[in-house]
Amino acid sequence: MVAKSKRMNELREKVKALGAVDLATAVHELKTADQSLSGGGKPCKFDQTVELAIRLGIDPRQADQLVRGSIILPHGIGKAQRVIVFAKGENAKLAQEAGADEVGDKELADKIKGGWLDFDVAIASPDMMGVVGPLGRVLGPRGLMPSPRAGTVTQDVAAAVKEYKAGKVEFRNDSSGNVHCVVGKLSFDEQSLIDNIDAVLKLINSLKPAAQKGVYVRNIALSSTMGPGIIIAV
Numbered sequence: 710m711v712a713k714s715k716r717m718n719e720l721r722e723k724v725k726a727l728g729a730v731d732l733a734t735a736v737h738e739l740k741t742a743d744q745s746l747s748g749g750g751k752p753c754k755f756d757q758t759v760e761l762a763i764r765l766g767i768d769p770r771q772a773d774q775l776v777r778g779s780i781i782l783p784h785g786i787g788k789a790q791r792v793i794v795f796a797k798g799e800n801a802k803l804a805q806e807a808g809a810d811e812v813g814d815k816e817l818a819d820k821i822k823g824g825w826l827d828f829d830v831a832i833a834s835p836d837m838m839g840v841v842g843p844l845g846r847v848l849g850p851r852g853l854m855p856s857p858r859a860g861t862v863t864q865d866v867a868a869a870v871k872e873y874k875a876g877k878v879e880f881r882n883d884s885s886g887n888v889h890c891v892v893g894k895l896s897f898d899e900q901s902l903i904d905n906i907d908a909v910l911k912l913i914n915s916l917k918p919a920a921q922k923g924v925y926v927r928n929i930a931l932s933s934t935m936g937p938g939i940i941i942a943v
Contacts, residue, residue: 716743716751721937729942735931736902738939740895756787757895757934761906763888763913764928766921773920776888777881779859780912784901785876787894792873793817795833795841795855800866804832807870814840821847828853830873832861852881880909888913895933906931 720742727738739759743752767774793811794804795818804812810828811817818840831848833841833855841855848854855861859879863869880890892905910929917925930938 729940735939753935762930766924774918779879781877782905790829792830793828795837800834803867807867
């Protein structure tokens with residue numbers, strides 16, 4: 710068992726004492742966590758990613774209760790996403806002009822089959838699905854498989870590239886019914902983080918499956934890369 714650092718132990722105790730708080734308080738506590746350390750723990754020295762975790766009352770085994778979507782956050786995610794595009798001809802040219810990091814068809818698929826996964830988002834034009842389909846076993850488990858529902862299989866590849874470069878993020882529930890979504894960086898000001906989180910929560914609520922019964926949103930937690938989750942009152 711890996712021993713927890715003095716910093717993490719102190720933060721866990723503080724979060725435990727907080728209990729469930731409103732969104733504004735959760736963001737404030739997250740941003741000021743390292744400033745309030747007093748037990749010998751050392752503050753984190755890099756700009757941590759902030760993530761929202763939502764436990765939903767869905768049955769992930771049922772196809773009609775899956776929750777999946779994408780959103781362009783109001784203030785982006787604070788990170789330049791690496792975007793690749795499966796396209797050829799005019800679509801390939803448009804993708805390159807839009808800022809795609811790499812564009813190709815079969816040779817790009819072969820590169821991925823060979824183990825290359827140095828990207829954050831994969832986009833494909835519809836005519837490329839014959840090439841992309843066999844990559845499902847590699848890209849699917851990593852959440853990188855192009856999908857019409859997520860908007861990453863599209864004829865307008867240039868628009869998709871621009872959206873993801875501007876901070877669009879995807880999310881989908883896991884096998885336990887949890888949804889995880891990056892909502893920014895710890896260096897963001899409090900209101901920017903609140904705006905991003907609020908946008909995600911509103912979208913999640915709008916995606917409630919008609920077949921879902923009982924409590925939909927059961928638990929919400931906000932955390933940074935090197936910090937424990939702060940519970941947001943539902």
